[in-house]
Amino acid sequence: MRTSFACLMKPVLHGYFRSSCSWRVRIAFALKGIEYDQVPVNLVKDGGQQLTDQYKTVNPMQQVPAVTIDGITLSQSLAIIQYIDETRPRPPLIPADxxxxxxxxxxxxxxxxxxxxxxxxxxxxxxxxxxxxxxxxxxxxxxxxxxxxxxxxxxxxxxxxxxxxxxxxxxxxxxxxxxxxxxxxxxxxxxxxxxxxxxxxxxxxxxxxxxxxxxxxxxx
Amino acid sequence: MRTSFACLMKPVLHGYFRSSCSWRVRIAFALKGIEYDQVPVNLVKDGGQQLTDQYKTVNPMQQVPAVTIDGITLSQSLAIIQYIDETRPRPPLIPADxxxxxxxxxxxxxxxxxxxxxxxxxxxxxxxxxxxxxxxxxxxxxxxxxxxxxxxxxxxxxxxxxxxxxxxxxxxxxxxxxxxxxxxxxxxxxxxxxxxxxxxxxxxxxxxxxxxxxxxxxxx
Incomplete structure (x- = not known):
């Protein structure tokens, strides 16, 4: 089954070392102890690798980060972090109160x-x-x-x-x-x-x- | 008790008719059928009423909207909307899936x-x-x-x-x-x-x- 198979795969972070929004997602993965792969998207080299047609299919907004996880691809760091938190709840990143x-x-x-x-x-x-x-x-x-x-x-x-x-x-x-x-x-x-x-x-x-x-x- | 009393009071929206972020919160209240009071903050009159010391105590970011609800004051429209959704769940504004x-x-x-x-x-x-x-x-x-x-x-x-x-x-x-x-x-x-x-x-x-x-x- 596709979903179960997807869940067994490591998440993939499309990011850039210096992007503060990419760093947010890296912190979330680290706090949760989740292993993930990184695909670097260099925001300055070649005029910006985020502007390629290939990356546009990953994130139409042509920004980093984007994360492929559980068979879907998400952009916007806070949406990604809250998805990680709701699917992998320990330790929580949003309090209960x-x-x-x-x-x-x-x-x-x-x-x-x-x-x-x-x-x-x-x-x-x-x-x-x-x-x-x-x-x-x-x-x-x-x-x-x-x-x-x-x-x-x-x-x-x-x-x-x-x-x-x-x-x-x-x-x-x-x-x-x-x-x-x-x-x-x-x-x-x-x-x-x-x-x-x-x-x-x-x-x-x-x-x-x-x-x-x-x-x-x-x-x- | 303070909290119970606060819950009986209508929420107060500090907003501006033309602010798109204020409109977001008005839509959320309307979809939920929640009555609220409006305190207008004119963003252009007198150089901007959001810049007064008085309003700064409501929202230190000196922007609209801000909402006083259940004894607390919140800013940032999406945080406000999700608080409304989590405390007044019907109809939901965030799906279950x-x-x-x-x-x-x-x-x-x-x-x-x-x-x-x-x-x-x-x-x-x-x-x-x-x-x-x-x-x-x-x-x-x-x-x-x-x-x-x-x-x-x-x-x-x-x-x-x-x-x-x-x-x-x-x-x-x-x-x-x-x-x-x-x-x-x-x-x-x-x-x-x-x-x-x-x-x-x-x-x-x-x-x-x-x-x-x-x-x-x-x-x-």
Whole structure:
């Protein structure tokens, strides 16, 4: 039977080492202890491998990540992560408490809709020369709000004391903020939670500096 | 008891008649048959009422919508809609089937992260003179992908034959596309589903043309 056979196959992540949305999915797989294969899609080489007709059949939006899993192909990192969480529930990435679930999604969406899309590669290419200021502006705007929200919701992690999808979104966004030279000392709560998370194995093994497609000069 | 008392109070939507993300939440309330109060936040008057210190305590991101419900205040429309769906389950806005759930979230996020943030008021103000072309570019890019995905997932509605959160995202985005003069004839599946949805009462009563804060000259 097709479905059973598909379930026995390892998931395949189409991603890019430096893409923050790809990193989100890598963290989710690592936290769940799920083995997966990676198919690198180089967003800059050859004008962008995500723009090929072949990749368009994987993700019509021509972005990474996309994941082939259980016989279907999904795009949009938060949809992928929630699918992984609903089909492989341990450990949970969305808490059981209904109000905490909403807070996890609110923080995840603040990053995934309110910050990341405005500083991704494709948008910055369109912005042109002022791209550093543009990226800093939107990251700072989002981080000011996020810092204020986290003061209400956080414990050890973004929402209480359990790791969730919100933490999976936070760490790659902080990595982007550092790339764009945002001063993180303005955001002590974000900085503290990020440091705590970066001590964990799942966040380390999924880091952009150690993926199959990481160039040698960026490895650590 | 505070929680029980809060549950007896009507939810309050802080929104703006023309905001597509506010409209999403209005559709969800209408589909569920939930009565709510509206507090208008005029995004253009007085330089933008969302920028006041008072509103910042409601939503630190200084955007609409925000909803006060069951004693908490939430922002980010998809987090709000999923909270409403999980606390008031009938009729469901996310299907029971795990793969369809993922497809609903994928389509919702394609719109909510991949299109809307790049053509919202605040970003277009920063883009300046070329804002019409900028908005058209990102809406067309997203709609091309969406049209291709919907050909796989849709029945009467975006995913199969039941209304879902994906439909709640689709209709306000089509409204924005029309505002920015995008040629919808390029997207027959999007156009057809939108027409079908716009026949339904929940989408009509929540339309920007008939809200408490709709200016008289835009009423219909």
């Amino acid at each position: 209904l109000q905490q679930r909403a807070q996890v999604r609110m923080i995840s969406d603040l990053i995934a809709s309110g910050i990341q899309p405005l500083q991704n590669l494709y948008v910055l290419q369109k912005v042109g020369e002022e791209k550093l200021q543009w990226a800093q502006h939107f990251i700072n705007k989002g981080f000011k709000a996020l810092e204020s929200i986290l003061k209400q919701t956080s414990g050890t992690y973004c929402v209480g004391n359990e790791i969730s999808m919100a933490d999976i979104c936070l760490v790659p966004q902080v990595y982007n903020a550092e790339r764009y030279k945002v001063d993180l000392d303005q955001y002590p709560t974000i900085k503290q939670i990020n440091q705590t998370l970066m001590e964990l194995e799942a966040f380390k093994v999924s880091h952009p500096s150690c993926q199959p497609d990481t160039p040698d000069d960026l490895r650590s | 795990l793969q369809q759930r993922a497809q609903v979230r994928m389509i919702s996020d394609l719109i909510a992260s991949g299109i809307q943030p790049l053509q919202n008021l605040y970003v277009l103000q920063k883009v300046g003179e070329e804002k019409l072309q900028w908005a058209q570019h990102f809406i067309n890019k997203g709609f091309k992908a969406l049209e291709s995905i919907l050909k796989q997932t849709s029945g009467t509605y975006c995913v199969g034959n039941e209304i879902s959160m994906a439909d709640i995202c689709l209709v306000p985005q089509v409204y924005n596309a029309e505002r920015y003069k995008v040629d919808l004839d390029q997207y027959p599946t999007i156009k057809q589903i939108n027409q079908t949805l716009m026949e339904l009462e929940a989408f009509k009563v929540s339309h920007p043309s008939c809200q408490p804060d709709t200016p008289d000259d835009l009423r219909s």
